[in-house]
Amino acid sequence: MQHDAIIVGGGFAGLAAATYLARARRNVRILDTGKPRNRFAEASHGFLGQDGSNPAEILAAARAQLQAYDSVELTDARASEARAIENGFAVSLAQGEEITARKLILAFGLHDELPDLPGVQERWGKTVLHCPYCHGFEFSDRPLGVLYRTPMSVHQAQLITEWGPTTLYLNGAELSGNEAAQLYARGVRIEPAPVLGLAGKGTDLSAIELADGRSSAVSALYIAPRSCLNSPVAEQLDARIDEGPMGPIIHTDGDKMTTVPGLYAAGDIARAPHSVSWAVADGVTAGTSAHRALVFG
Numbered sequence: 001m002q003h004d005a006i007i008v009g010g011g012f013a014g015l016a017a018a019t020y021l022a023r024a025r026r027n028v029r030i031l032d033t034g035k036p037r038n039r040f041a042e043a044s045h046g047f048l049g050q051d052g053s054n055p056a057e058i059l060a061a062a063r064a065q066l067q068a069y070d071s072v073e074l075t076d077a078r079a080s081e082a083r084a085i086e087n088g089f090a091v092s093l094a095q096g097e098e099i100t101a102r103k104l105i106l107a108f109g110l111h112d113e114l115p116d117l118p119g120v121q122e123r124w125g126k127t128v129l130h131c132p133y134c135h136g137f138e139f140s141d142r143p144l145g146v147l148y149r150t151p152m153s154v155h156q157a158q159l160i161t162e163w164g165p166t167t168l169y170l171n172g173a174e175l176s177g178n179e180a181a182q183l184y185a186r187g188v189r190i191e192p193a194p195v196l197g198l199a200g201k202g203t204d205l206s207a208i209e210l211a212d213g214r215s216s217a218v219s220a221l222y223i224a225p226r227s228c229l230n231s232p233v234a235e236q237l238d239a240r241i242d243e244g245p246m247g248p249i250i251h252t253d254g255d256k257m258t259t260v261p262g263l264y265a266a267g268d269i270a271r272a273p274h275s276v277s278w279a280v281a282d283g284v285t286a287g288t289s290a291h292r293a294l295v296f297g
């Protein structure tokens with residue numbers, strides 16, 4: 001084997017796993033395409049000691065610190081395929097090279113499928129948001145919106161009232177009597193009209209344009225995106241994948257090992273809900289579990 005461990009994805013989970021394996025003096029190869037899920041946001045919130053830091057700067061610092069360990073090799077490349085081999089795994093890089101390791105950690109993250117509405121894409125991570133814990137504080141007490149996408153949006157709208165006056169934009173969807181009663185009880189305003197698009201200067205949001213010609217003032221719009229795995233590698237290795245509330249989740253045990261022995265998964269792809277702190281914690285678990293399996297396995 002060329003490496004003790006290969007890590008597919010050098011975001012928050014992957015770099016955390018690599019750091020612990022490096023500190024255990026193991027030979028680690030990280031493959032990364034450099035597109036962390038939160039790259040659309042200028043500031044990352046809630047990560048201890050880094051509240052408000054730029055996400056790319058946090059990752060750049062982690063990369064630089066890792067490169068001080070001689071046993072770590074970080075390659076800017078996409079893992080295109082993986083297969084199980086005797087006592088380990090072989091991973092193909094998109095450029096054609098194949099590398100091998102005894103353990104494989106998947107940390108390739110998710111991408112979000114956004115609603116196809118004018119003005120959403122360019123505001124994603126700025127004024128179109130999914131997580132109030134990440135970005136809600138910055139819009140405290142301003143008019144807030146939730147775009148109905150699934151029945152979960154009803155729950156989301158009730159939660160968002162913690163941060164400011166909230167309108168649920170049904171965009172043509174219908175509510176049950178019970179859902180409407182829950183929303184009224186939390187003071188959520190319900191707007192039934194179909195949504196045409198978002199308006200505002202640059203990436204600011206000032207209004208939701210409605211199909212009946214009205215426009216509704218709002219400073220931030222929450223949506224519940226469906227999140228998809230960035231890579232088919234887990235499927236290729238026959239790891240079990242469950243359907244979670246927001247999309248697929250690679251099934252892992254308490255050590256972050258998948259249903260395939262020696263294969264670990266960490267970060268957004270192997271949990272719900274998601275955050276940088278949880279991704280880092282999962283990466284630490286996967287890294288230390290893989291290390292113990294190298295020693296005792």
Ligand SMILES: Cc1cc2nc3c(=O)[nH]c(=O)nc-3n(C[C@H](O)[C@H](O)[C@H](O)COP(=O)(O)OP(=O)(O)OC[C@H]3O[C@@H](n4cnc5c(N)ncnc54)[C@H](O)[C@@H]3O)c2cc1C
Nearest residue numbers: 009011012013034035037038045079109125267268275276
């Ligand atoms: C808009 C937005 C804002 C957010 N803001 C916050 C916030 O303020 N605070 C917070 O705690 N959380 C925030 N999050 C959540 C946070 O981004 C994720 O929880 C975190 O990025 C998950 O880390 P990860 O390592 O699992 O995945 P990622 O950080 O997404 O890293 C995955 C890495 O794998 C790489 N990769 C993908 N496929 C391959 C492949 N085949 N081969 C090699 N490399 C590959 C990607 O390029 C990427 O670098 C936000 C999310 C979004 C969408």
